[in-house]
Amino acid sequence: MKRSQVKRWLKAVCCTHLRFMWMALMVFVVLCVGIQMFGVARHSRKEQILKQFATEKLFDKFEVERTTTSTQHQLEEEPSKIPFQEYRTRMEREQTFQTDRDRSHISQKPTPVSKDSYEKDSNVSFSDGTAQAIAQKIPKISMDTEISVPILSSMSQINCQDPSKKIIGATDLKNVKHQEAKSHSEVRIDSDGPVSALKAQTKTRQTDDLGPKESATSQGQISRLPVLLDITLHKNANPSPVTQSSIKQEGTPMANTDTKNHQIESPETLKQQPKTSKDQHSSVPLVSSVSIRDLLESSTLPELHAAALKKLDEASTSCQQKTHIVFLKTHKTASSTILNILYRFGDARNLTFALPRGKHNQLFYPFYFTAFSVEGFRSKTIKEYDIMCNHMRFHISEVRKVMPEDSFYFSILRNPVTMMESSFSYYKYIPAFSKVSTLDQFLQDPWSHYNASLPNNHYAKNLLMFDFGFNNNEKDERHLNLSITLIAKNFNLILISAYFDESMILLKNTLCWSLDDVVSFKLNSRNNKTKHQLSLETMEKIKEWNSLDWKLYLHFNRTFWRKIDESMGREKMQDEVKKLRDRRNQLMKICLQEGGAVDPSQVKDTSFKPFQYGAAEIQGYNLNPHLGDRTKTWCQRLITPELQYTASLYDKQFPDMVLKASVQNKTKQTHSQTWKASKAKMRQRRNLNHQGAENQNLRHSVYRKRGSKRTAQTNLPNMT
Numbered sequence: 001m002k003r004s005q006v007k008r009w010l011k012a013v014c015c016t017h018l019r020f021m022w023m024a025l026m027v028f029v030v031l032c033v034g035i036q037m038f039g040v041a042r043h044s045r046k047e048q049i050l051k052q053f054a055t056e057k058l059f060d061k062f063e064v065e066r067t068t069t070s071t072q073h074q075l076e077e078e079p080s081k082i083p084f085q086e087y088r089t090r091m092e093r094e095q096t097f098q099t100d101r102d103r104s105h106i107s108q109k110p111t112p113v114s115k116d117s118y119e120k121d122s123n124v125s126f127s128d129g130t131a132q133a134i135a136q137k138i139p140k141i142s143m144d145t146e147i148s149v150p151i152l153s154s155m156s157q158i159n160c161q162d163p164s165k166k167i168i169g170a171t172d173l174k175n176v177k178h179q180e181a182k183s184h185s186e187v188r189i190d191s192d193g194p195v196s197a198l199k200a201q202t203k204t205r206q207t208d209d210l211g212p213k214e215s216a217t218s219q220g221q222i223s224r225l226p227v228l229l230d231i232t233l234h235k236n237a238n239p240s241p242v243t244q245s246s247i248k249q250e251g252t253p254m255a256n257t258d259t260k261n262h263q264i265e266s267p268e269t270l271k272q273q274p275k276t277s278k279d280q281h282s283s284v285p286l287v288s289s290v291s292i293r294d295l296l297e298s299s300t301l302p303e304l305h306a307a308a309l310k311k312l313d314e315a316s317t318s319c320q321q322k323t324h325i326v327f328l329k330t331h332k333t334a335s336s337t338i339l340n341i342l343y344r345f346g347d348a349r350n351l352t353f354a355l356p357r358g359k360h361n362q363l364f365y366p367f368y369f370t371a372f373s374v375e376g377f378r379s380k381t382i383k384e385y386d387i388m389c390n391h392m393r394f395h396i397s398e399v400r401k402v403m404p405e406d407s408f409y410f411s412i413l414r415n416p417v418t419m420m421e422s423s424f425s426y427y428k429y430i431p432a433f434s435k436v437s438t439l440d441q442f443l444q445d446p447w448s449h450y451n452a453s454l455p456n457n458h459y460a461k462n463l464l465m466f467d468f469g470f471n472n473n474e475k476d477e478r479h480l481n482l483s484i485t486l487i488a489k490n491f492n493l494i495l496i497s498a499y500f501d502e503s504m505i506l507l508k509n510t511l512c513w514s515l516d517d518v519v520s521f522k523l524n525s526r527n528n529k530t531k532h533q534l535s536l537e538t539m540e541k542i543k544e545w546n547s548l549d550w551k552l553y554l555h556f557n558r559t560f561w562r563k564i565d566e567s568m569g570r571e572k573m574q575d576e577v578k579k580l581r582d583r584r585n586q587l588m589k590i591c592l593q594e595g596g597a598v599d600p601s602q603v604k605d606t607s608f609k610p611f612q613y614g615a616a617e618i619q620g621y622n623l624n625p626h627l628g629d630r631t632k633t634w635c636q637r638l639i640t641p642e643l644q645y646t647a648s649l650y651d652k653q654f655p656d657m658v659l660k661a662s663v664q665n666k667t668k669q670t671h672s673q674t675w676k677a678s679k680a681k682m683r684q685r686r687n688l689n690h691q692g693a694e695n696q697n698l699r700h701s702v703y704r705k706r707g708s709k710r711t712a713q714t715n716l717p718n719m720t
């Protein structure tokens with residue numbers, strides 16, 4: 001090729017494309033710089049959060065308000081003033097007693113905890129959620145605060161988780177005199193034990209005393225009391241005058257009575273319960289309610305009983321429905337079903353949800369939760385939030401910025417074995433799992449597949465610990481104990497998904513909700529095709545690989561059953577669970593076309609189709625087509641999957657945002673149309689240029705031809 005030709009060709013190409021190449025290059029450079037800057041900003045933000053967490057949350061922001069031990073008073077010092085090391089030492093000192101005991105459970109080869117083995121375990125030393133719930137209801141106890149106590153007239157064993165209550169109960173009852181008790185005409189004393197025994201027997205029961213209840217005293221005359229004296233306080237209520245009513249004495253030994261632990265129940269439950277013990281026995285445990293001042297000043301048993309009677313009705317209605325709730329939505333633990341319960345509860349009552357900003361589904365997950373990730377928080381458009389329940393990595397100090405002080409905190413755990421089987425199929429495409437075909441293969445050499453620093457790999461190891469905001473790769477056991485302590489202190493209730501129905505009953509009773517509030521259909525569940533049977537060996541490997549989660553689960557499985565025993569007893573729990581299941585079955589028959597869940601491909605209305613992810617096939621539901629309007633709304637809410645329900649609540653709660661978004665969408669559309677038009681113009685111009693260049697080339701070639709002809713002519717030898 002000739003030099004001039006190359007030159008011309010280059011010129012033609014440059015003319016048409018160089019401009020665009022330069023433009024593209026510049027855009028690329030600007031993009032690179034932008035990404036770099038964004039990365040730095042994001043990294044520093046993350047660092048900041050991590051730092052804050054390490055210094056504030058884990059050791060400094062230790063929740064102390066709800067418990068009042070002397071050591072904890074020391075912890076109330078301003079966190080920033082306590083050096084990190086010192087704080088840690090204090091924590092460890094405070095924990096020593098617990099750590100030693102717990103080690104005996106934790107260091108042993110983990111075995112599933114049965115209800116029976118739980119019974120034997122009386123060493124669990126964490127503060128009790130029931131007490132916390134009660135304490136939460138009553139932020140301050142004054143002398144004029146009233147207490148409601150289910151009472152066994154002559155002998156009562158007080159189950160006080162709150163130290164202050166413990167003292168009150170013990171002091172008061174020790175002063176009760178036999179003669180005075182006898183003198184009261186309304187009290188029928190059936191027990192034949194001497195009053196001295198009553199006095200001897202009236203003692204405070206320790207929170208962690210879960211051992212089998214004695215049926216005879218050291219004197220062998222009076223049984224230990226069958227009823228736990230649960231105390232509920234009525235803040236600022238007036239001392240009540242004495243009223244008369246028939247009080248019957250429980251004198252039957254524990255072994256001979258079916259009287260169970262009592263708790264103050266929701267009105268609905270009370271209505272449902274036929275009060276069996278009352279019907280069957282003439283001697284009944286009663287609910288007493290008197291002001292603390294009265295109680296302390298009172299020196300007679302009759303007075304106590306009269307006051308108890310006076311408040312009997314009040315006690316049954318004193319259960320205040322809780323509407324300020326924080327639910328830590330852990331992954332693969334049946335949390336979507338609970339989310340649906342909370343959504344329905346709030347939706348029906350027009351409560352305000354702390355929803356993720358920008359219509360997302362998660363609250364800044366997998367990063368630590370920040371208050372700014374909640375819609376309406378930064379702009380202060382929302383005055384008070386009621387419920388926070390989307391996926392987040394828990395960070396208490398940030399959550400507290402958003403949620404009211406009296407919020408009820410709860411979460412749910414699942415056995416890490418079944419949980420990992422579930423997450424393996426759901427998160428099949430995270431780096432840790434993507435290169436193996438089975439869970440067994442992964443567990444053969446997990447470290448060769450697991451790199452903690454790669455994004456999303458937290459789904460593969462100790463996911464529960466991660467969600468609760470702790471280090472899921474921690475090897476130091478003390479860290480685990482500290483984490484358990486913090487969870488026990490920050491959360492009022494920890495549920496267990498394997499006992500979902502029991503969990504719902506416990507939740508219902510603690511929050512004073514109704515049965516219909518907690519009835520639900522199983523959501524986000526896989527079909528059998530994508531479930532895998534695990535061998536015993538694999539199960540053991542999972543426990544080992546997720547050892548932090550496993551120990552966490554073991555601990556809270558124990559406290560879960562303890563809570564049931566302390567609050568309502570297992571028999572009553574069974575009754576209520578049966579009612580819940582009956583109600584669910586009834587609703588399934590009414591609402592669902594097939595009477596149960598169907599494969600995603602079978603879901604007819606795509607707006608109710610659950611989000612499909614990874615290698616899992618998530619089942620959905622078809623509504624019965626012949627439903628009346630109200631029933632239809634109710635049924636629709638029951639089957640609406642997480643993403644759709646979150647979006648609809650967002651639209652309901654932030655109509656302005658929806659409007660703004662639609663305007664923005666329109667603007668975007670116009671922009672994209674303009675952009676498309678300008679692109680078309682550019683393409684046209686380029687084509688024209690191209691044509692021009694071709695024409696030019698053509699012209700050049702013509703000139704060339706002409707020129708070569710001319711030169712040829714000039715070079716022709718003169719023949720003539």
Ligand SMILES: Nc1ncnc2c1ncn2[C@@H]1O[C@H](COP(=O)(O)OS(=O)(=O)O)[C@@H](OP(=O)(O)O)[C@H]1O
Pocket residue numbers: 330331332333334335336337418422423497498500521522523524525526527
């Ligand atoms: N009511 C009830 N009882 C017991 N188990 C239940 C219940 N509801 C949901 N599930 C099971 O929970 C698994 C889904 O958990 P999540 O909803 O938390 O998952 S997610 O993190 O929100 O994606 C999922 O487990 P797998 O099916 O093993 O994957 C569901 O089947």
